[in-house]
Amino acid sequence: MAQKITKREQDYSQWYLDVVKEAQLAEHSPVRGCMVIKPTGMALWENMQQGLDTMFKETGHQNAYFPLFIPKSFLSKEAQHVEGFAKECAVVTHSRLKAVDGGVEVDPDSKLEEELIVRPTSETIIWDTYRNWIQSYRDLPILINQWANVVRWEMRTRLFLRTMEFLWQEGHTAHATKEEAVAETEQMLEVYRTFAEEYMAMPVITGAKTESERFAGAEETYCIEALMQDGKALQAGTSHFLGQNFAKAFDVKFQDSDGEHKLVWATSWGVSTRLIGGLIMTHSDDQGLVIPPKLAPVQVVIVPIYRDDEQRATVLEYGQSIFDELKEAGVRVKLDDRDNYKPGFKFAEHEARGIPLRIAIGPRDVEKGNVELARRDTLNKTFESRDGIADLVQELLVTIQNDLFEKAKNLREEMTSHVDTYEDFKKVLEEKGGFIYAHWDGTPETEELIKQETKATIRCIPFGDSEEGKCMVTGKPSKKKVLFAKAY
RNA sequence: CGGGGAGUGGCGCAGUCCGGUAGCGCAUUCGCUUUGGGAGCGAAGGGUCGCAGGUUCAAAUCCUGUCUCCCCGACCA
Numbered sequence: 157m158a159q160k161i162t163k164r165e166q167d168y169s170q171w172y173l174d175v176v177k178e179a180q181l182a183e184h185s186p187v188r189g190c191m192v193i194k195p196t197g198m199a200l201w202e203n204m205q206q207g208l209d210t211m212f213k214e215t216g217h218q219n220a221y222f223p224l225f226i227p228k229s230f231l232s233k234e235a236q237h238v239e240g241f242a243k244e245c246a247v248v249t250h251s252r253l254k255a256v257d258g259g260v261e262v263d264p265d266s267k268l269e270e271e272l273i274v275r276p277t278s279e280t281i282i283w284d285t286y287r288n289w290i291q292s293y294r295d296l297p298i299l300i301n302q303w304a305n306v307v308r309w310e311m312r313t314r315l316f317l318r319t320m321e322f323l324w325q326e327g328h329t330a331h332a333t334k335e336e337a338v339a340e341t342e343q344m345l346e347v348y349r350t351f352a353e354e355y356m357a358m359p360v361i362t363g364a365k366t367e368s369e370r371f372a373g374a375e376e377t378y379c380i381e382a383l384m385q386d387g388k389a390l391q392a393g394t395s396h397f398l399g400q401n402f403a404k405a406f407d408v409k410f411q412d413s414d415g416e417h418k419l420v421w422a423t424s425w426g427v428s429t430r431l432i433g434g435l436i437m438t439h440s441d442d443q444g445l446v447i448p449p450k451l452a453p454v455q456v457v458i459v460p461i462y463r464d465d466e467q468r469a470t471v472l473e474y475g476q477s478i479f480d481e482l483k484e485a486g487v488r489v490k491l492d493d494r495d496n497y498k499p500g501f502k503f504a505e506h507e508a509r510g511i512p513l514r515i516a517i518g519p520r521d522v523e524k525g526n527v528e529l530a531r532r533d534t535l536n537k538t539f540e541s542r543d544g545i546a547d548l549v550q551e552l553l554v555t556i557q558n559d560l561f562e563k564a565k566n567l568r569e570e571m572t573s574h575v576d577t578y579e580d581f582k583k584v585l586e587e588k589g590g591f592i593y594a595h596w597d598g599t600p601e602t603e604e605l606i607k608q609e610t611k612a613t614i615r616c617i618p619f620g621d622s623e624e625g626k627c628m629v630t631g632k633p634s635k636k637k638v639l640f641a642k643a644y
Numbered sequence: 645c646g647g648g649g650a651g652u653g654g655c656g657c658a659g660u661c662c663g664g665u666a667g668c669g670c671a672u673u674c675g676c677u678u679u680g681g682g683a684g685c686g687a688a689g690g691g692u693c694g695c696a697g698g699u700u701c702a703a704a705u706c707c708u709g710u711c712u713c714c715c716c717g718a719c720c721a
Contacts, residue, residue: 160682169715188713244720277721311645311719318720371721391721430721461680468679500681507681518680528680644721 161508163442168386169314175436176315178508179445189313189320193429196509199453201323201429205303207355207451208325208427211347217299217327222281224305225272230280234405237279240372244309246274274307279373279398279424282328283406290330290420293412297340298330316433317390317644324428330420332410334399337421338376341397344425345378348393356431357448357561358382358438359568360392361591361639363616368600371424375399381615381639383568384437387589389615389641392434395425433644438564439533445510446533448560449553455488456549457511461499461518468495474522478515478545485546487553507532512556513549533560574637578628581640585610591641593618595634597627605629606640615639 160178162170176182181197193201209219225248231238249271254263275281282300289295307321327344331337345362352360360380370377374396382392403409403419412418439446449455460475462468475491482489490511492502499516506514516528527545530537533556540548571590575581581594596602596614606629607613622636 184713308720322721324721394721426721428721463679498679498683504682516680520680
């Protein structure tokens with residue numbers, strides 16, 4: 157069998173690129189660092205959007221849309237924010253081209269009075285807008301989400317994991333009190349955790365970022381961190397408590413019920429198409445993509461097998477009846493009746509594309525009233541009765557969803573270590589990788605030192621249990637272990 | 645920005661050292677045979693060799709310049 161996908165142990169990066177390609181999720185575009193998301197990849201993203209959007213709405217948020225362009229001056233209003241994003245902004249300086257012997261060039265006469273920045277994130281334009289929307293405590297809270305594209309001029313890119321333009325959602329909320337804003341930040345992190353675990357079947361650790369890893373302009377950044385199969389961590393989503401920084405920068409105040417004028421409290425939170433990269437690296441194998449049923453654009457594919465036109469007609473009729481029954485049951489099902497590919501080719505193709513369940517039917521099955529059922533996650537094949545197939549499929553889809561989560565969780569546990577000394581830390585990092593819990597003295601200096609020497613970063617200060625100890629590097633007191641890993 | 649690699653039919657590549665009719669595999673189209681794990685045979689279509697100059701009777705090939713992409717590092721969701 158021709159193997160089109162590089163084995164993971166041979167070259168993990170190449171494996172990742174091969175999976176993306178063979179699953180037909182995306183491809184490189186003519187534009188450096190930008191990708192073309194193909195229909196299959198977009199369908200996957202749309203399912204993710206739908207899941208998240210529903211959860212946003214259930215927690216009281218509404219969608220809105222703000223401009224792609226941000227006046228340059230807006231970026232200068234929040235000092236830390238500028239510092240964080242200034243080095244990676246696309247800038248629009250002119251408004252037109254002119255034809256010059258066969259080609260075009262930028263028309264120097266069209267230079268803009270004020271340059272426009274292509275949004276790297278929308279806090280500035282949104283807070284500039286909120287100033288006009290907020291006068292009274294009765295105008296609060298504002299709970300808005302935006303689905304958009306943003307641009308960050310990255311040095312190096314990888315499909316889905318880091319592209320110059322990417323799709324995401326960004327929530328931007330405004331609150332009257334600090335407590336309410338903090339609660340919102342926590343709530344949205346929990347939404348992300350739930351989505352990652354229940355939809356993507358991707359277990360995550362929740363926690364707070366250290367000061368140096370914090371979002372530019374945030375008082376506190378919470379995150380979900382996932383562990384990929386190669387032992388590297390992926391920051392999968394962030395929720396920021398922005399304090400009153402943006403309210404100050406954009407002069408957003410409200411008159412409270414006590415008559416006082418006060419600054420508004422803010423949060424922002426986002427996840428991006430990077431989640432697709434995380435999904436791929438959490439579940440997929442050497443045969444290609446594996447997608448959890450809840451997010452799979454196609455959950456079941458029916459592959460008919462036949463020798464001649466007569467058999468084809470019989471088998472297709474049988475397949476169509478199964479298709480109808482599954483569709484009726486609400487399963488996303490596809491009947492692959494293409495006549496120009498052999499079954500073996502189709503099997504391999506559907507596996508590469510990660511379709512959770514495959515039903516193969518041939519003349520023998522029609523005769524016996526059977527189907528051959530193959531699970532993508534385990535690659536196990538069984539023969540089942542055609543009767544009651546819809547119930548069985550629905551049960552199996554749930555089972556697969558759960559099994560994928562358990563499998564990913566077990567792998568993460570295996571790849572998670574606790575160390576007490578810096579020597580052990582380096583050793584584990586070298587030999588095993590993965591998540592490493594260790595004590596840290598809480599200083600940026602020590603964090604930086606560890607990063608320089610080992611390339612591992614503090615992924616987060618996990619929520620939950622605390623266990624006092626001593627910093628593995630300096631021996632100074634530490635309140636709890638923090639989570640280290642090499643990251644994407 | 646440092647290091648490495650590559651630009652030749654839609655995709656993957658050979659040809660370049662040593663200049664002489666642009667080739668192979670996959671894909672595509674048509675026909676026949678096939679179809680329970682990536683089918684076989686036959687035929688056909690498709691390329692100003694990244695771009696711009698130069699050398700030459702003759703350039704994918706030699707020279708000069710230039711652009712782009714990919715991979716590895718520093719930076720980042």
